[in-house]
Amino acid sequence: MAHIQIENLSITYQSPQDGKPFVAVDSVNLTIDQGEFVTIVGSSGCGKSSMLMAIDGLIAKEGRVLVNGREVNAPGPERAMVFQEFALMPWRSVLQNVLFGLELQRWKGGDRIKRARHYVNLVGLSGFEDYYPHQLSGGMRQRVGIARALAVDPEILLMDEPFGALDAQTRDVMGDELLKIWDREKKTALFVTHSIDEAIFLGDRVVVMQKGPGRIKVVIKIDFPRPRAVELRDEPEFATYRRRIRDLLSTEVQELQRIKEDSHG
Amino acid sequence: MADSAPKAGRDVSSFSADSRWHKPVVGLISVGLFLAVWEMAPRLGWIDPFYTSAPARMYSVGLEVFQSGELMENIRVSLVEFCWGFALALLAGIPLGLLLGTNATARALLDPLVTALYCMPRLALLPVIIMWLGIGMESKVVVVLIGAVLPIIVNTMAGIREVDPNWARAAVSFGASRLDVFVKVLLPGSVPAVLTGVRLGLGRGILGVVIAEMYVSVAGVGHLIVTYGAAMRVDHLVFYSMLVSVFGFAAVTAVGKVEERLQSWRGD
Amino acid sequence: MVIFARFKSFWLGTLSFAVLLVLWESLVRLGWINPFLTSSPTDIAVHFVRQTQSGELSVNLGVSLLEFALGFGGAVVAGILMGILMGWYRLLEYTLEPFVWFLYSAPLIAFYPLFVIWLGLGAPTVIAITFLFSYAPILVNTASGVKTVDKELLRAAISFGARRSDLFFKVVLPASVPMVMAGLRLGVGRALLGVVVAELFGATAGLGYSINYYGALMQTTDMFVSLVVILVLGVGFTQGVAMLEHRFDSWRVGHEQ
Numbered sequence A: 001m002a003h004i005q006i007e008n009l010s011i012t013y014q015s016p017q018d019g020k021p022f023v024a025v026d027s028v029n030l031t032i033d034q035g036e037f038v039t040i041v042g043s044s045g046c047g048k049s050s051m052l053m054a055i056d057g058l059i060a061k062e063g064r065v066l067v068n069g070r071e072v073n074a075p076g077p078e079r080a081m082v083f084q085e086f087a088l089m090p091w092r093s094v095l096q097n098v099l100f101g102l103e104l105q106r107w108k109g110g111d112r113i114k115r116a117r118h119y120v121n122l123v124g125l126s127g128f129e130d131y132y133p134h135q136l137s138g139g140m141r142q143r144v145g146i147a148r149a150l151a152v153d154p155e156i157l158l159m160d161e162p163f164g165a166l167d168a169q170t171r172d173v174m175g176d177e178l179l180k181i182w183d184r185e186k187k188t189a190l191f192v193t194h195s196i197d198e199a200i201f202l203g204d205r206v207v208v209m210q211k212g213p214g215r216i217k218v219v220i221k222i223d224f225p226r227p228r229a230v231e232l233r234d235e236p237e238f239a240t241y242r243r244r245i246r247d248l249l250s251t252e253v254q255e256l257q258r259i260k261e262d263s264h265g
Numbered sequence B: 001m002a003d004s005a006p007k008a009g010r011d012v013s014s015f016s017a018d019s020r021w022h023k024p025v026v027g028l029i030s031v032g033l034f035l036a037v038w039e040m041a042p043r044l045g046w047i048d049p050f051y052t053s054a055p056a057r058m059y060s061v062g063l064e065v066f067q068s069g070e071l072m073e074n075i076r077v078s079l080v081e082f083c084w085g086f087a088l089a090l091l092a093g094i095p096l097g098l099l100l101g102t103n104a105t106a107r108a109l110l111d112p113l114v115t116a117l118y119c120m121p122r123l124a125l126l127p128v129i130i131m132w133l134g135i136g137m138e139s140k141v142v143v144v145l146i147g148a149v150l151p152i153i154v155n156t157m158a159g160i161r162e163v164d165p166n167w168a169r170a171a172v173s174f175g176a177s178r179l180d181v182f183v184k185v186l187l188p189g190s191v192p193a194v195l196t197g198v199r200l201g202l203g204r205g206i207l208g209v210v211i212a213e214m215y216v217s218v219a220g221v222g223h224l225i226v227t228y229g230a231a232m233r234v235d236h237l238v239f240y241s242m243l244v245s246v247f248g249f250a251a252v253t254a255v256g257k258v259e260e261r262l263q264s265w266r267g268d
Numbered sequence C: 001m002v003i004f005a006r007f008k009s010f011w012l013g014t015l016s017f018a019v020l021l022v023l024w025e026s027l028v029r030l031g032w033i034n035p036f037l038t039s040s041p042t043d044i045a046v047h048f049v050r051q052t053q054s055g056e057l058s059v060n061l062g063v064s065l066l067e068f069a070l071g072f073g074g075a076v077v078a079g080i081l082m083g084i085l086m087g088w089y090r091l092l093e094y095t096l097e098p099f100v101w102f103l104y105s106a107p108l109i110a111f112y113p114l115f116v117i118w119l120g121l122g123a124p125t126v127i128a129i130t131f132l133f134s135y136a137p138i139l140v141n142t143a144s145g146v147k148t149v150d151k152e153l154l155r156a157a158i159s160f161g162a163r164r165s166d167l168f169f170k171v172v173l174p175a176s177v178p179m180v181m182a183g184l185r186l187g188v189g190r191a192l193l194g195v196v197v198a199e200l201f202g203a204t205a206g207l208g209y210s211i212n213y214y215g216a217l218m219q220t221t222d223m224f225v226s227l228v229v230i231l232v233l234g235v236g237f238t239q240g241v242a243m244l245e246h247r248f249d250s251w252r253v254g255h256e257q
Helices: A048-056 A094-104 A112-122 A138-151 A168-185 A196-202 A230-234 A236-264 B022-043 B055-068 B070-102 B104-119 B122-133 B137-161 B165-173 B178-215 B221-230 B234-266 C002-029 C041-054 C056-088 C090-105 C108-119 C123-147 C151-159 C164-201 C207-216 C220-253
Strands: A002-014 A021-033 A037-041 A062-067 A079-082 A156-160 A188-193 A205-210 A215-221
Touching (some): A002 A048, A021 A048, A037 A048, A037 A196, A094 A112, A094 A138, A094 C164, A188 A196, A196 A236, A205 A236, A215 A236, A230 A236, B055 B070, B055 B234, B070 B104, B070 B137, B104 C220, B122 B137, B122 C164, B122 C207, B122 C220, B137 B178, B178 B221, B178 B234, B178 C108, B178 C164, B234 C090, C002 C041, C041 C056, C041 C220, C056 C090, C056 C164, C056 C207, C090 C123, C108 C164, C123 C164, C164 C207, C164 C220
Parallel strands (some): A037 A188, A037 A205
Antiparallel strands (some): A002 A021, A205 A215
């Protein structure tokens, strides 16, 4: 059953310099099933993050986003977001940050602190409950971000380049651990990234986006069984997927080059 | 701050920038409104004009003192005192700040003294300075100097110390001598902080000359302020109080604008 | 090495103070400078003890501190409240901004005679001047703290379902604490300046009054007693607030002690 349905989603920004409208996302249609892990990959500026923000209801949009068949226009408890720059409250400890979402949603489902501790443990931060964000590494901070999102028990996890600010090694480890957590929690996941490897490794489907304006170029189904392990990245099939997506993204670069030259010539 | 859920898409935008003219227009309207109330309230009998004067009277007082020559003569006295003091503050403050910023031993020796003087209300020294130098121009110049020089020293020093050490390393790796590093890296790198010091010093210096003249003097705008204050001539008093205030405000704002301009050029 | 450097700079600093005092004392003793104009450290110490024993110092200190507490306390409360409102409501910010910057940068002491006409000579005027001197920096810093809250944090809170009051109490207020503290640090020095200067001009007690009084009598040593106390207050207040600021600030800069 369709869990998220995106119909004709367009996003237009006012350019801060000249106030002219700028189309970031243009008539995107996409359906995501219950429990599916969908990754969105594209070069910077293709509107992939804007799309995620619109699905969460954080920015204005045209078109419709339906969750469980109901249209959503504002953030709701069935969706939770993990942010690229972590967006942790610097004056709150790890535990208090995980409690943040529960407080805001006036969580009634029993002991909040117990629940927060559970998710701190789940992301591997037990012992760090009383640390403040500035005392943690980037990877640890994003673990807090993930725990904060999971703690409010959403049906859908929206992740906006969550590992974009991390170094390559940490990034692979986090991806691996995210999958382990996802296997246990069974959320529908929408994951934005600019790393092709990350998109293939994590996703049931990879949405390849092009830019200028942001549109879906193609959706690729990834036929790897789950659970997936790190070694998957060395498989020949993985390389095939990688090459295909890379070609799709680089033809885009070539096309843009051509358009530019045309307009200059 | 109504306790409602923020509307989608509006939320964060209420913190973002709006059109450029919005701010100055609202500001102008509000200042205009303030002047109108100040003018009308005594006329409507809401307040006693003896205590507040009124904007229209400022105009007639201004005209009167300008024609009598009182205005220009006293402005000249105050400005000369201020300019001497501030020029000395720049001449002493910037080199001293540069020295303290670059030389660790000088810093260790003088930093506690500079910090102590920076933190204390130095205008408390006013009676001592008057006792040493008399009630003439010299004491005012010195008051302006000690008011303005410390912010200049402290900010120049901080400016030098906060220059990105990688810039100096880059210069050295291209073969820069110590002098090169100072002239080509530290000096230009610290300009914004020096300007901040100049702006703060300017405010302190203007405050200094006004206070010194008000405390004891025979001429100058500060002198007029206390004279008219003691005579309860509120129209003249308010005129001169507004005059020095607007001057201080304008001078500090002007340096602030230069600072802003410089920062946007440099992209700091 | 770092500890050694710090140790060294501490001793060099103390040394420079000591040299200054010894020089001052010797120049007076050698008769090279006139003690009538400069007094001397030992004389100041003797008079300090005498003023303390007679109770004169504690009376003046008490009056000044009380005026300081009322003026600065009022500025803290009013400045923070108004700063929050101005940071939160943009129309209010635009309306009041010209006045606030005027208060910030104009030599407000010029209005002292007007305050005397309004409030009379003495404590009320001193408190009003103290308030006026320290109000603007606190307000401006609070407002800019509220205004410059990281948009990502607001966005995260909204994403988790924050209401407008949540945004205010759970994000904006805690996030602006460091800026408020910076405002207090700027304000505390200006408040002390306000007390002392206003007392110089007209008061019946207080440290500034005492300087003015002994100045008129040409009793340099007693003037210096009050000046030393003011110096200590200035350093103490500023460093105290700076330490407080540092504590609240630790998460912002991200430095570990």
